Amino acid sequence: MTALVSIRRLSKRFGGVTVLSDVSVDIAEGEVVCIIGPSGAGKSTLIRCINLLEEFERPGEIVVDGITVQKGRELAAVRAEVGMVFQAFNLFPHLTVLDNIALAPQRVRGMTSHDAAERAGRLLERVGLSAHASKYPAQLSGGQQQRVAIARALAMEPRVLLFDEPTSALDPEMVGEVLEVMRGLAGSGVTMVIVTHEMGFARQVADRVIFMDGGQIVEAGTPTRIFDTPREERTRSFLNAIIRH
């Protein structure tokens, strides 16, 4: 079986600091992968390399759906297949909720505005926000904004969805509604790579959990394997520190 996303020997330095060091990982079609680890471990940087929001060093290589990720003509094609949900939502504040979702399908996929609006409407229903289509992002709560951002990413019908700490900027009472939507996506077979601090969610939803520290993958396995019988000392101390507070 070939991987949908294949990451080979990825390294990256910021100035003198090593952020990623020789990371290799494959993600299969339909798989839900959660990446956990302390802050500064390189989790966000790793997924931001997949759509080249961060550049990485040669000879590291990332292939998405058969296309090599690099600057140039094919980059837009890769980005169209890779959806991303950001910690800070990054909705377009001057556009309505509906237009936020309908913009890229028109500009990148060449859909008519009618078709794009129809698709946006369906996706809003899916994330439970049909009543808010004509509002502006600033009129929504954080949890609602993040659900719109998920709908916006889905509107491109990407092959894989990246989540960069999607609940970290939310008030605690809004985390649940966003995780609920993501749980629904995971159940419907969408390929997802999720950087998260929500251990309960990771245990419940992930097919595979990757623990990163110091720019490296320390260990990876099923949620039960990682959370119940971690092999590495660094994994154990991280999980202990999290459970204790």
Place this chain on the structure above:
Amino acid sequence: MSFAETFLNWDVLRASFPLLLSGLGVTARLGLVSIVAGLVLGLVVALARIYAIQPFRLIFRLYIDIFRSVPLLVLLIVIYYALPFVGLRLSPFMSAVCALTLVSGAYTAEIFRAGIEAIPRGQFEASQALGLSYRYMMTDVILPQAIRIVIPPLTNNCINVIKDTALASVVAMPDLLKQATQAQALEANPTPLIVAALMYVAILWPLVLVVGRLEQKFRQGRS
């Protein structure tokens, strides 16, 4: 002589009014041409300063810094009285347009640059992550937001350009102020000056109100 006869003398006003009106026309034309030229120049310089390759970026930066530091009156006098020595003789109108445009362009460039750079990085990243091309990222996401930020300071700059047109009277430009001082000398009465001042206020006050409105509106828009 009473206060009214001195400062708002009806006969003097009637005699000098056609002169003042023609001056107002010149002032309006001078302001309009300089504003439009300054806007175009400013946008080009701003984009070049952000996106051009290095030596050009430095040149545009120098232009901006120099023309924001030189007093407009000095620049105007240099253009009108000094350039003829190197064979470049401009009419009073062209001299004034050049000076106003060069200075306004430098300020406008800084306003546009600040507007574009005020857009958070996340907006660029979200656009790129969706696969939007550079062109659509700018026209659909970045510039619409930048223009909202930029309109109040740009309107402010327009007000300044119109006010500064009065400096053109020193190079014998028959603008509103020049006509008013001439009429005052002719009639030996300050009424034309008072009326000219009122005319400036009458065209600029609405713009001042517009700026206040816009600033309030855009503050509400973002929260």
